[in-house]
Amino acid sequence: MEFRIEAQLGAARAGRLITPHGEVETPVFMPVGTLASVKGVPQETLEELGTQILLANTYHLYLRPGAEQLRQLGGLHRFMAWKRPLLTDSGGFQVFSLSQLRKVSDQGVEFRSHLDGSSHFFTPEKSIDVQRALGADIIMAFDECTEYPADRERARHSLEMTARWAERSKRHFESKKSGTNNEKLETENSQTLFGIVQGGMYADLRQESAQRTVEIGFPGYAIGGLSVGEPRALTEEVLSAALPLLPADKPRYVMGVGTPEEIVNYALMGVDMMDCVLPTRAARHGLLYTSQGKVNIKNAIYAKDEGPLDPQCGCRVCARYSRAYLRHLYTSGELLAPSLNTIHNLAFYLDTMRSLRHSIKLGVSARAAQ
Amino acid sequence: MEFRIEAQLGAARAGRLITPHGEVETPVFMPVGTLASVKGVPQETLEELGTQILLANTYHLYLRPGAEQLRQLGGLHRFMAWKRPLLTDSGGFQVFSLSQLRKVSDQGVEFRSHLDGSSHFFTPEKSIDVQRALGADIIMAFDECTEYPADRERARHSLEMTARWAERSKRHFESKKSGTNNEKLETENSQTLFGIVQGGMYADLRQESAQRTVEIGFPGYAIGGLSVGEPRALTEEVLSAALPLLPADKPRYVMGVGTPEEIVNYALMGVDMMDCVLPTRAARHGLLYTSQGKVNIKNAIYAKDEGPLDPQCGCRVCARYSRAYLRHLYTSGELLAPSLNTIHNLAFYLDTMRSLRHSIKLGVSARAAQ
Numbered sequence: 001m002e003f004r005i006e007a008q009l010g011a012a013r014a015g016r017l018i019t020p021h022g023e024v025e026t027p028v029f030m031p032v033g034t035l036a037s038v039k040g041v042p043q044e045t046l047e048e049l050g051t052q053i054l055l056a057n058t059y060h061l062y063l064r065p066g067a068e069q070l071r072q073l074g075g076l077h078r079f080m081a082w083k084r085p086l087l088t089d090s091g092g093f094q095v096f097s098l099s100q101l102r103k104v105s106d107q108g109v110e111f112r113s114h115l116d117g118s119s120h121f122f123t124p125e126k127s128i129d130v131q132r133a134l135g136a137d138i139i140m141a142f143d144e145c146t147e148y149p150a151d152r153e154r155a156r157h158s159l160e161m162t163a164r165w166a167e168r169s170k171r172h173f174e175s176k177k178s179g180t181n182n183e184k185l186e187t188e189n190s191q192t193l194f195g196i197v198q199g200g201m202y203a204d205l206r207q208e209s210a211q212r213t214v215e216i217g218f219p220g221y222a223i224g225g226l227s228v229g230e231p232r233a234l235t236e237e238v239l240s241a242a243l244p245l246l247p248a249d250k251p252r253y254v255m256g257v258g259t260p261e262e263i264v265n266y267a268l269m270g271v272d273m274m275d276c277v278l279p280t281r282a283a284r285h286g287l288l289y290t291s292q293g294k295v296n297i298k299n300a301i302y303a304k305d306e307g308p309l310d311p312q313c314g315c316r317v318c319a320r321y322s323r324a325y326l327r328h329l330y331t332s333g334e335l336l337a338p339s340l341n342t343i344h345n346l347a348f349y350l351d352t353m354r355s356l357r358h359s360i361k362l363g364v365s366a367r368a369a370q
Numbered sequence: 371m372e373f374r375i376e377a378q379l380g381a382a383r384a385g386r387l388i389t390p391h392g393e394v395e396t397p398v399f400m401p402v403g404t405l406a407s408v409k410g411v412p413q414e415t416l417e418e419l420g421t422q423i424l425l426a427n428t429y430h431l432y433l434r435p436g437a438e439q440l441r442q443l444g445g446l447h448r449f450m451a452w453k454r455p456l457l458t459d460s461g462g463f464q465v466f467s468l469s470q471l472r473k474v475s476d477q478g479v480e481f482r483s484h485l486d487g488s489s490h491f492f493t494p495e496k497s498i499d500v501q502r503a504l505g506a507d508i509i510m511a512f513d514e515c516t517e518y519p520a521d522r523e524r525a526r527h528s529l530e531m532t533a534r535w536a537e538r539s540k541r542h543f544e545s546k547k548s549g550t551n552n553e554k555l556e557t558e559n560s561q562t563l564f565g566i567v568q569g570g571m572y573a574d575l576r577q578e579s580a581q582r583t584v585e586i587g588f589p590g591y592a593i594g595g596l597s598v599g600e601p602r603a604l605t606e607e608v609l610s611a612a613l614p615l616l617p618a619d620k621p622r623y624v625m626g627v628g629t630p631e632e633i634v635n636y637a638l639m640g641v642d643m644m645d646c647v648l649p650t651r652a653a654r655h656g657l658l659y660t661s662q663g664k665v666n667i668k669n670a671i672y673a674k675d676e677g678p679l680d681p682q683c684g685c686r687v688c689a690r691y692s693r694a695y696l697r698h699l700y701t702s703g704e705l706l707a708p709s710l711n712t713i714h715n716l717a718f719y720l721d722t723m724r725s726l727r728h729s730i731k732l733g734v735s736a737r738a739a740q
Contacts, residue, residue, distance in 0.1 A: 036698065040705035044686060065673065065698045072674060073694055081690045303435065304442060316414060320451045324443055328406065328435045335410035335708055 001137070001192040001219055003251045003272075007364040011243075011270035014360040017053075017251060019085040019137035020190040021077065024052045026251065027267035029353045030087060030275040031346055034060050036080040039280055040339035041346070043082050049315070049343065050350050053085040053137075055275045058130055059094035062120075063113050067133040075135030086136035087275075090127045090169075090196075093224070093256070096145045104144065106161065124168040132176060132191065140222060141169035143196040148228040155200030159209045162198040166216050169193065194220040194253060201234050203241035210245035221246045222253040227276075232262070236269075243270050260289055260352050267356055279349045283341035286330045289348040295323075297341065302327040315347035371507070371562040371589055373621045373642075377734040381613075381640035384730040387423075387621060389455040389507035390560040391447065394422045396621065397637035397730075399723045400457060400645040401716050404430050406450040409650055410709035411716070413452050419685070419713065420720050423455040423507075425645045428500055429464035432490075433483055437503040445505030456506040457645075459625070460497045460539075460566075463594070466515045474514065476531065494538040498563075502546060506561065510592060511539035513566040518598040525570030529579045532568040536586050539563065564590040564623060571604050573611035580615035591616045592623040597646075602632070606639075613640050630659055630722050637726055649719045653711035656700045659718040665693075667711065672697040685717035 002018040017024040031038050031046065034057045038046060046054070056076060061067070065079075073079045076086055092109075095102055101112040108123030127142035142165050146158040173193045195218035199205035206223075213221060223242055226235050239254065246252050253273035254266055263274050279289065288295040290310035295302075297309075305323035317326075317340045329337035372388040373396075387394040401408050401416065404427045408416060416424070426446060431437070435449075443449045446456055465472055465481050472481040478493030497512035512535050516528040543563045565588035569575035576593075583591060593612055596605050609624065616622050623643035624636055633644050649659065658665040660680035665672075667679075675693035687696075687710045699707035 035702045035704055036695070037704045037706045040709065042686075042706060042710065044690065064702050065694075069673065073676060073692075078676075079692070079695055079698075081692070081695065303439065306443060306448075316412075320414065322443075322449070322451070324435075325406070325449055325451065328449075332405050332434050334405055334407045335705070336407045336412060338705055339410065339709060340412065 003220070003249070005249065007361045009360045009363040009367075010268070012268045012356075012360050013270060013272065014357045014364075015251070015272060017085070017272075019053075019192070021083060021085045021137050022052075024085055025357055026272040027263075027353055027356060028052055028273050029263055029349045030055045030273065031349075032057070032275055032277045032280060033080070034277075035064060036061060036076060038342065038346070039284065040342050043080065045316075045343060046082075046346075047084070049347050050354065051084070051346070053087060054082060055087045055089065056080075056134070056136065057091070057094060058088045058127065058134065059091040061088075061134060062091060062130050063115055067130040070135075071133035075133070077135060085138070086134075087138040087273075088131050088134050088136040088140065089255070090140040090142040091122055091130065092127070092140075092143045092196075093145045095122055096147070099147075104161075106164070108142075124165040125172040128169055128172045128176070128193075132173075136191065138192050138194060138220065139173075141166045141193060141195050141218070143198055143224055145228070146198055146200040146225045148201065148225075148230045150200045152200075152202055152205070155198075155202050155205050159199045159205055162196065162209065163212045163216070166195050166213055166218075170195070170216055170218070192219050194218055194222050194251075196222045196224040196255070197242055197246075198225045199238075199242075200225065201230055201238055203238060206238050206242040207245055210242045214245065214247060218250075220251040220253060222255050222273075224255045226254060227256045227258060235262075236265070239266065239269060239271070260349065263349070264352060264356055267353070279345035280342050283345040284338040286337070286341065288341055289345055291348075297323065297327050297330050299327070309344055310348070313344065313347060313351070315344050317341075317344040317347070373590070373619070375619065377731045379730045379733040379737075380638070382638045382726075382730050383640060383642065384727045384734075385621070385642060387455070387642075389423075389562070391453060391455045391507050392422075394455055395727055396642040397633075397723055397726060398422060398643050399633055399719045400425045400643060401719075402427070402645055402647045402650060403450070404647075405434060406431060406446060408712065408716070409654065410712050413450065415686075415713060416452075416716075417454070419717050420724065421454070421716070423457060424452060425457045425459065426450075426504070426506065427461070427464060428458045428497065428504065429461035431458075431504060432461060432500050433485055437500040440505075441503035445503070447505060455508070456504075457508040458501050458504050458506040458510065460501070460510040460512040461492055462497070462510075462513045462566075463515045463626070465492055466517070469517075474531075476534070478512075494535040495542040498539055498542045498546070502561065508562050508564060508590065509543075511536045511563060511565050511588070513568055513594055515598070516568055516570040516595045518571065518595075518600045520570045522570075522572055522575070525568075525572055525575050529569045529575055532566065532579065533582045533586070536565050536583055536588075540565070540586055540588070562589050564588055564592050564621075566592045566594040566625070567612055567616075568595045569608075569612075570595065571600055571608055573608060576608050576612040577615055580612045584615065584617060588620075590621040590623060592625050592643075594625045596624060597626045597628055605632075606635070609636065609639060609641070630719065633719070634722060634726055637723070649715035650712050653715040654708040656707070656711065658711060659715055661718075667693065667697050667700050669697070679714055680718070683714065683717060683721070685714050687711075687714040687717070
């Protein structure tokens with residue numbers, strides 16, 4: 001993987017990730033396709049929306065359809081018929097969400113499936129092996145996501161664990177890189193492993209975690225454990241502390257954020273990649289992002305509203321359907337409602353990032369012309 | 371509305387319905403969009419599949435979003451952003467399905483909403499008024515759908531009621547035709563009313579019903595009350611009795627049928643139009659129609675099947691996704707499953723009718739060349 005920075009405006013950068021499955025323009029928002037599908041949206045529509053990279057969840061795919069099956073089917077790209085870049089998380093975040101169902105040791109995490117209660121053990125090595133079977137272009141080190149609130153001691157313990165697991169993730173990844181056991185997997189030996197910064201909400205611990213992760217050395221760095229319930233000001237404080245310690249020439253990924261305002265704000269702070277279930281999950285609840293603010297489509301005021309959801313939006317939903325129709329679909333429980341709503345929300349997020357990239361590049365040109 | 375027969379092969383005919391919203395090639399299968407949406411499939415995909423006409427259900431739309439609201443929004447076409455032809459049923463079938471919630475008199479049917487228990491009264495006049503508000507190209511007379519089994523006396527009583535209601539439907543439709551109360555409704559004064567043949571499973575009663583409906587006079591005739599639980603041989607027997615009594619130059623519509631084999635069979639018997647929830651409902655249950663027979667996609671044998679659902683099918687689902695992926699979506703309860711499954715099943719049904727039309731025309735050419 002290669003990362004090129006093409007324009008810089010203050011802390012913000014516009015760049016390009018070059019992966020085995022194509023290029024990704026940054027800053028980028030990555031829609032979430034938990035189980036190898038962005039809920040309700042076919043892959044061809046994701047392409048039409050200009051989706052450049054998707055995120056899929058290792059924990060969920062490990063349980064269904066299973067890592068071995070995905071390996072036999074030639075990996076996630078083939079399985080889900082998606083030729084563009086993919087990123088998988090390490091499973092850490094999901095496993096740690098199963099608070100009642102897990103047991104953590106230095107070796108790894110024992111957890112019970114949320115589906116059938118069956119017992120599983122994830123280690124950094126296991127996470128890497130599963131992610132190798134899935135074959136995403138970018139994969140993540142296995143980390144311990146610190147819960148919020150967490151006291152300083154707990155955050156330090158979690159940071160130390162994450163650092164040891166980052167080393168083990170990298171060592172295992174490097175040792176496997178040269179050997180292939182799957183002819184079908186196009187990305188075998190061409191995956192890229194990112195490290196993850198933790199440290200709770202303590203700025204100095206975040207800085208220490210960033211330094212230690214950079215010392216281990218990765219071609220890209222993520223900041224995890226944010227947007228876990230803390231106030232937004234704290235998120236920003238923690239990011240401000242950690243970001244400057246990450247190498248400027250490597251991609252920076254903030255996991256699990258955010259609202260449209262947040263993703264723009266973080267991109268302006270120098271973040272290159274973000275993912276979040278917010279646009280897709282909110283859409284399924286009838287909460288739609290528009291250039292005129294948030295729309296709760298089930299609201300009775302839309303019952304006779306013949307206008308498009310967002311007159312500024314060029315997506316296929318806004319081009320064709322009225323608010324009255326979208327409200328009817330939602331209040332009637334029609335299957336088309338989550339689908340159309342998700343298409344629009346993703347269009348809004350992707351357009352937001354597209355505009356921002358454009359602005360960064362234009363801002364640079366304007367300065368150059370002065 | 372105009373109906374042109376372009377080729378005839380035995381009893382089968384290939385023709386063309388010319389409606390205010392465009393032409394429909396017959397024999398045609400009409401997908402069902404109960405609440406102004408074919409569940410899980412956006413209108414642009416229905417167009418892409420070659421859907422020429424959709425059916426929507428008056429009873430459901432009368433309850434949600436309501437006839438007055440649809441009138442104010444300019445009718446169903448505008449509301450659902452569908453520019454091609456539409457047909458609405460009279461609401462009779464749905465009202466009669468509410469067996470515990472209805473009370474029938476010669477005047478009409480009192481029923482309770484399946485949504486909130488509220489009380490409503492449908493008469494032939496009311497059904498026509500609601501269908502005028504909806505504004506479909508083809509609308510249906512209000513009939514009493516005879517349940518199965520029903521004794522001869524019950525079937526005769528139902529036939530008589532249907533005949534009186536057919537007269538009232540026509541009279542009311544004609545009286546309203548010249549007056550418009552809605553500038554927005556493009557199809558105002560250009561709708562076409564079809565009559566409906568009933569008579570239970572008694573061939574002679576079906577013939578009597580057909581004769582009496584033809585005497586009242588409609589530009590098209592439907593045969594209702596079939597596929598209500600009777601054996602298929604009986605359906606065919608009843609159809610064979612009634613079809614020859616319907617005018618050859620008018621479209622013939624059999625309501626609520628059927629399997630792929632049945633729709634081909636009935637078209638060969640001289641039926642021009644059919645509708646059924648089978649392809650869409652079966653799809654939502656993972657039952658898929660293919661050129662190689664029925665596929666139950668949740669079956670474990672498909673877990674590692676990398677082939678397309680139907681190698682003979684050119685739909686976007688078969689062009690892109692594997693059986694293994696479709697099975698995963700279905701067994702994981704992903705929203706994309708009912709959507710992709712429905713797209714394929716509709717493609718199969720629509721292709722079946724397209725091939726049949728082609729065959730009828732080719733058969734005629736072959737005979738002409740002899």
